[in-house]
Amino acid sequence: MDSLKEDREDVKLLTAWVSPYGMRAMIGLAEKGIKYEYVEQNLRDKSPLLLQMNPIHKKVPVLIHNGNPISESLIVLQYIDNVWNSPHTAFLPSHPYDRAIALFWADFADKKVCFPGLETFRTKGEVQEAAKCEFLQNLAILEGELKGKNYFGGDRFGLVDIALTPFTSWFHAFESLGRFKIHLEEKFPNIWAWKKRCLERDSVKKTLPNPEKVLVTATEIRKRRLGEI
Ligand SMILES: N[C@@H](CCC(=O)N[C@@H](CS)C(=O)NCC(=O)O)C(=O)O
Structure with missing residues (x-):
């Protein structure tokens, strides 16, 4: 990914530090070298942002990429892999x-x-x-x-x-x-x-x-x- 594109990316992760599903997204983003805003969530008092971004499951993690929410950690990982796609950091094989x-x-x-x-x-x-x-x-x-x-x-x-x-x-x-x-x-x-x-x-x-x-x-x-x- 070129630096110009990176400057324009707005990437936020709604998660909770202890969430193993959230850790999946964090590892995925780190593997790709993506800078993002980490937004810790209190799962006992869910934020309006979380409820708005994941109205169906109301769970973390939610990745918000340029305003678009993606939820469910395995889907989040595939999204990260597809968007920041490079043969050196692919999470999935090509075949x-x-x-x-x-x-x-x-x-x-x-x-x-x-x-x-x-x-x-x-x-x-x-x-x-x-x-x-x-x-x-x-x-x-x-x-x-x-x-x-x-x-x-x-x-x-x-x-x-x-x-x-x-x-x-x-x-x-x-x-x-x-x-x-x-x-x-x-x-x-x-x-x-x-x-x-x-x-x-x-x-x-x-x-x-x-x-x-x-x-x-x-x-x-x-x-x-x-x-x-
Ligand atoms: N299938 C979901 C599971 C996510 C999940 O269970 N997250 C928990 C935290 S570990 C959560 O947000 N719990 C809040 C709740 O159940 O109300 C995924 O893979 O993202």
């Missing part, structure tokens, strides 16, 4: 079949790992037990998918990596509040090595919050969800 496969795994990670992962800390009883099982079973599928690879797409950090890596900053909260152990290093060595590799990237390093800080916020979210505060 249609390879793209479809990457989108399949991003969708799998989203629905079958990230969502049950979040359910492990904010539910209780049978629902919580089922979430822990689902999360660990599907993490094992991702472990197999990573075998012999540096990243989900091979040698290149891409959409699936961006979609999944923010959730690793929540694993500590899942374990503590879900009262279970993931045993990442012992049972999921490919994911363990991949996580360390992702954390070496500036985009990830500067985006992911401290897991202890995440735990404090996750504890409040859990209490509120379960009606304990």
Whole structure:
């Protein structure tokens, strides 16, 4: 992207620091080297701007590009990739079949790992037990998918990596509040090595919050969800 174009870009991100979905957008923008205005949102008292920009889901993240809102993090990532398109920073492969496969795994990670992962800390009883099982079973599928690879797409950090890596900053909260152990290093060595590799990237390093800080916020979210505060 030339500097003249960059000067004209108006890019804002409505997010919340602890939101793993928002972190996806932050990593995506950082990977592309896009300057943007970070607008922290209070999800317990949603701003008129958030409600106006994402009236259907009323969730973060919302990317606002030259006044146009884009919501749903996986769609936001594809939008970022399409707008600031360069062969060196592409999040998705160019071949249609390879793209479809990457989108399949991003969708799998989203629905079958990230969502049950979040359910492990904010539910209780049978629902919580089922979430822990689902999360660990599907993490094992991702472990197999990573075998012999540096990243989900091979040698290149891409959409699936961006979609999944923010959730690793929540694993500590899942374990503590879900009262279970993931045993990442012992049972999921490919994911363990991949996580360390992702954390070496500036985009990830500067985006992911401290897991202890995440735990404090996750504890409040859990209490509120379960009606304990
Ligand atoms: N599918 C959405 C999920 C976004 C989401 O759940 N965001 C949460 C924060 S992590 C949120 O805004 N929650 C507010 C609410 O549910 O009212 C995405 O991928 O962007």
